[in-house]
Each structure stands twice: as C-alpha cells, then as structure tokens.
Amino acid sequence: MSISSQVQESLNKSSWIRKMFEEGARLQEKYGADQVFDFTLGNPDLEPPEEFHQELVNLATNPLPGMHKYMNNAGFPETRRAIATHLSQVSGLTLHEKQIVMTTGAGGGLNVIMKTILNPGDEVLVSTPYFAEYGFYVTNFQGKLVPVNSKTDFQLDLVAWDEAITSKTKAILLNSPNNPTGVIYSESSLQQLKNLIKVKEAAYGTTIYLISDEPYSNLVYDGIHLPAVLKIFPHSLLVTSHSKDLSLPGERIGYIAINPQLPDHELLFNGLVFANRVLGFVNAPALMQRLVSKLQGKKHGVAVYQERRDLLYNNLVALGFKVTKPQGAFYLFPQSPLADDIVFVKAAAKQRILLVPGSGFGAPGYFRIAYCVSRETILNSLPFFTKIAEEFQLNGSC
Ligand SMILES: Cc1ncc(COP(=O)(O)O)c(C=O)c1O
Numbered sequence: 001m002s003i004s005s006q007v008q009e010s011l012n013k014s015s016w017i018r019k020m021f022e023e024g025a026r027l028q029e030k031y032g033a034d035q036v037f038d039f040t041l042g043n044p045d046l047e048p049p050e051e052f053h054q055e056l057v058n059l060a061t062n063p064l065p066g067m068h069k070y071m072n073n074a075g076f077p078e079t080r081r082a083i084a085t086h087l088s089q090v091s092g093l094t095l096h097e098k099q100i101v102m103t104t105g106a107g108g109g110l111n112v113i114m115k116t117i118l119n120p121g122d123e124v125l126v127s128t129p130y131f132a133e134y135g136f137y138v139t140n141f142q143g144k145l146v147p148v149n150s151k152t153d154f155q156l157d158l159v160a161w162d163e164a165i166t167s168k169t170k171a172i173l174l175n176s177p178n179n180p181t182g183v184i185y186s187e188s189s190l191q192q193l194k195n196l197i198k199v200k201e202a203a204y205g206t207t208i209y210l211i212s213d214e215p216y217s218n219l220v221y222d223g224i225h226l227p228a229v230l231k232i233f234p235h236s237l238l239v240t241s242h243s244k245d246l247s248l249p250g251e252r253i254g255y256i257a258i259n260p261q262l263p264d265h266e267l268l269f270n271g272l273v274f275a276n277r278v279l280g281f282v283n284a285p286a287l288m289q290r291l292v293s294k295l296q297g298k299k300h301g302v303a304v305y306q307e308r309r310d311l312l313y314n315n316l317v318a319l320g321f322k323v324t325k326p327q328g329a330f331y332l333f334p335q336s337p338l339a340d341d342i343v344f345v346k347a348a349a350k351q352r353i354l355l356v357p358g359s360g361f362g363a364p365g366y367f368r369i370a371y372c373v374s375r376e377t378i379l380n381s382l383p384f385f386t387k388i389a390e391e392f393q394l395n396g397s398c
Contacts, residue, residue: 010136014341017360021136023346024354026171031352036175037381038354039369042179043331044247044302046372052246055291055297064128068286073235073277075102075255079293087257088295091230099260101272103286104252106154106215110137111279113171113237113256116271117209118143122170124211127156129333129363131179131213141171147362154333158192165200171394172197173208174229178218180361180368181333184220184310187227194232201235207264210236213224215254215359218245218299221306224327237268242292246300253288305330308371311348312378319385320394330372333358337392341367347391 021039027036032286059067074080077293080097103109114124120142126134128147129259138145148164149155165172176185197208212229215242220226230236256272258265276283294305313325323334338344341357341364348355348367358366373377389396 004396006139007047016357020345020349020354020356022347024173027349027352027354036352036379037273037373037377037384039371039373039381040354040356042244042370042372044244044301044372045328045374046247046304048247049295049298049300051295051298052213052248052291053293056287057285061262064290067290071283071286071398073273073283074100074291076289078285079256079289081335082293083255083257083294084186086323087230089297091228093230093260095230095257095260097263098269099258101256101258101269101276103241103254103256103276104284105111105241105243105249105254106213106239107133107137107283107334108276109239109241109254109256110173110211110213111140112272112275112281112388113211113239114138114141114143115275115279116268119170121168123166123168124171124173125161125164125169126173126362127154127185129176129178129180129358129361129366131175132360132362134173141268149299154178154181156185156189156193158189158196159191161196165196165208167204167206169200169206169208170385171211173211174249175213175228176229177220177326177328178358179216179329179341180331180363180366181324182329182331183324184224184226184327186234187225190227190229190232197233197235207235211264212236212238214238214240215244218297219302219305219330220328221302221309222327226328230259234259236262242288242295246292246295246298247316248288251285251288253284253292255284270344297368298332308373308378309377312371315383318396319389321385321389321395329368332369332371333361333363334369336365336367337388337394339365344392348388351383351387351391353381353388 080100084095118141124138125146136143151158210233236259238257245248321334336344344355356368
C-alpha cells in the first residue's frame with residue numbers, strides 16, 4: 001500500500017460522503033442542476049461585502065512596496081493590532097498584537113493550536129454534535145478527541161462534562177454558534193463550565209485550555225448576545241476565520257487570539273508562531289491580511305440568513321419535522337424520521353434533496369441542512385420536503 005494506514009482508514013470511514021457526492025452529480029445530470037437541492041455544504045452563496053472589493057481594487061491600483069513578501073510568521077502588525085482592538089471591544093479585556101496570530105482559516109488555526117499544545121495521548125473534549133474535521137485535527141498530533149454528550153436542546157450537559165474531564169484533559173473545544181445545530185451556548189452554562197474547569201484544574205494540578213472555535217460569531221440572529229468566551233474563561237484561546245461571515249472560504253484567512261490572562265501567553269504565542277511556520281503555512285495570505293484588517297466586526301448577510309432560517313424552519317416544523325430553532329450560523333439539525341440517519345439521507349436524495357447525516361457530526365439520528373443557498377432554492381425545495389414528510393408520515397399541520 002502506498003499511503004499511510006491512518007489516511008487509508010479515514011478514507012474508508014468517509015467513503016459514504018463520496019458516494020453521496022456521486023449520487024448528487026447523477027441526479028443533477030438526470031433532472032438538471034436547478035431541480036436538485038443541495039443542502040450539503042457550508043459554502044456561503046453570498047458574495048463578500050462591497051467594501052472588500054473596493055479595498056481589493058484600492059490595493060491593486062496603489063500597491064504597497066514589498067506587499068507580497070514574507071513577513072513575521074505571526075502576520076502583519078497592523079492587521080493584528082486591528083483585530084486586537086476589535087476583540088478588546090467585544091470581550092472587555094485588553095488584547096495586544098502579541099496575542100494575535102494570523103492563520104490560514106480556522107482549520108489551519110486549529111491545527112496550529114493542536115500542534116502547539118498536544119502531547120501524544122492528550123485528550124481534547126468536544127460537545128456533541130461537532131464539526132467532523134475536529135477528529136482529524138486532533139489525531140494529526142496524536143491527541144484523542146473525546147465527544148461529550150449534550151442535552152436534548154444541544155446545550156452543554158454539565159453532568160456529562162463533570163464525568164468527562166480527567167487528568168488527561170488538555171483542552172476543551174467549543175463551537176458556538178454551532179455547526180451543525182446553530183445553537184449558542186448560554187452564558188450561565190459557560191459560567192458553570194468555567195467553575196467546573198477551575199475545580200478540575202485544582203484537583204489534577206493541570207491547565208485546561210478552553211479553545212473557542214468561532215467562525216460563525218458574526219452570524220447571530222434575533223438580536224441575541226453572544227457570550228464573550230475570552231472574558232469568561234481565563235485559560236482560553238479563540239480561533240476564527242472570515243470564511244463564513246465575509247464569504248471568503250477560498251481565501252483561507254483567519255486568526256488565533258490568546259487570552260492575555262493566561263500565565264504562559266508569551267510562550268504560547270511563540271509556540272503558535274513556530275507551529276504556523278513548520279506546518280508549512282508559514283504565514284496567512286498577505287493580501288487577505290491587509291483586506292480583513294479593514295473589515296473587523298463587519299456584520300454581513302445576517303438579515304438574509306435569518307430570513308432563510310425562518311423560511312425553512314417554519315416550513316419544516318409545519319411539515320412535522322422536529323428541529324431546535326437555530327440562533328446563529330446557517331445550519332438546521334432536525335431529527336431524522338428514521339433511526340438510521342444514513343438510510344434517511346439516501347431516501348431524501350431520491351426526492352432530490354441532498355443532506356448530511358448526523359452520524360458525520362457524532363450525532364446519529366439527525367441530519368444537517370446547510371441553508372447558505374439562495375431563497376429560490378429553498379422555495380423550490382419545499383414541495384420535495386413535503387414529499388419526504390408524506391413518505392415518512394410526519395404529522396405536520398400542512
Ligand atoms: C465549526 C467550524 N470550524 C472550523 C471550520 C473551518 O473553517 P475555515 O474555512 O476557516 O478553515 C468550519 C468550516 O465549515 C466550521 O464549520
């Protein structure tokens with residue numbers, strides 16, 4: 001065999017994703033692309049904000065000397081200062097550019113963090129359901145991902161966390177607003193988790209890092225306040241990107257912020273910068289660093305996504321689907337009408353609706369709908385969701 005057994009095993013485990021993809025392509029050929037409703041990808045359909053294009057033109061017409069050169073591996077000081085200022089406003093802490101490392105998206109940032117903090121066998125705890133790539137990011141560095149069950153409304157289950165945190169726990173990885181549920185963890189549950197971590201750190205004589213993965217933090221609906229994780233957890237790192245909020249996933253731009261209250265924050269900064277370099281990222285894309293420094297705190301597309309959430313959520317509930325109303329991000333995570341969510345997703349594909357099974361997020365019995373698609377796609381898909389509801393005899397009001 002020419003590839004590593006670990007990679008081979010991962011490919012085998014996710015072979016159903018390829019099959020789903022092939023099935024989608026087959027259906028599109030048969031019925032036409034606009035007659036197949038693909039809700040599988042968290043790839044925003046909105047264009048980036050107008051200011052982004054203006055700044056891009058500005059830079060292209062007035063290039064800065066040396067703007068494409070290597071730089072400090074942490075990123076441009078001006079960009080890191082702009083982010084530190086923004087995060088200071090959001091969190092009420094005082095952050096400095098020495099606490100910001102620019103990364104190639106949140107995915108790159110998470111790998112940089114895992115490389116920096118993990119020893120072989122260290123455990124990273126995550127609340128279910130969770131973004132599937134986390135498992136790979138942790139095993140990349142010989143760590144172990146430990147899923148912790150959430151409550152039925154997908155909020156943190158503090159009893160489960162009490163059992164799960166042990167002397168092997170190196171980090172807790174939270175994602176709120178959450179992919180795939182759209183849930184925002186409540187301030188009170190985060191405060192309780194903070195108290196629990198403090199007790200466990202004292203009992204085991206360890207430091208437990210709280211890693212907050214926040215690529216959806218600017219996509220929050222109904223005027224809800226997103227609790228500031230940096231403020232709540234003194235031993236925290238924030239990692240995020242502009243893949244979702246500025247519709248820039250292909251540009252690979254994000255950052256890590258280190259909580260200034262961490263006693264070893266300087267060492268951590270040096271470790272993160274080193275990891276960024278030796279993982280081969282070297283530094284985050286230079287052009288994008290210049291552009292996003294002008295767009296910190298920008299709320300782009302919130303009203304559009306909120307309207308789509310309402311359209312889809314209200315219709316699915318009326319059809320009899322059971323689903324927790326999302327408070328942010330652009331996903332719905334309904335219960336699967338069949339216990340076997342993979343079988344259900346295959347049945348939905350026959351009705352031209354492409355979905356992702358909850359099993360892919362450590363939550364069998366559910367399925368994910370990504371509604372970062374046009375309103376027209378959602379409207380045109382509704383008769384097909386109706387057929388699915390009829391096929392599975394859901395008792396909706398319509
Ligand atoms: C929760 C979560 N974290 C991280 C990522 C990775 O994002 P990026 O494109 O910034 O690497 C995603 C992408 O879908 C995500 O949903």
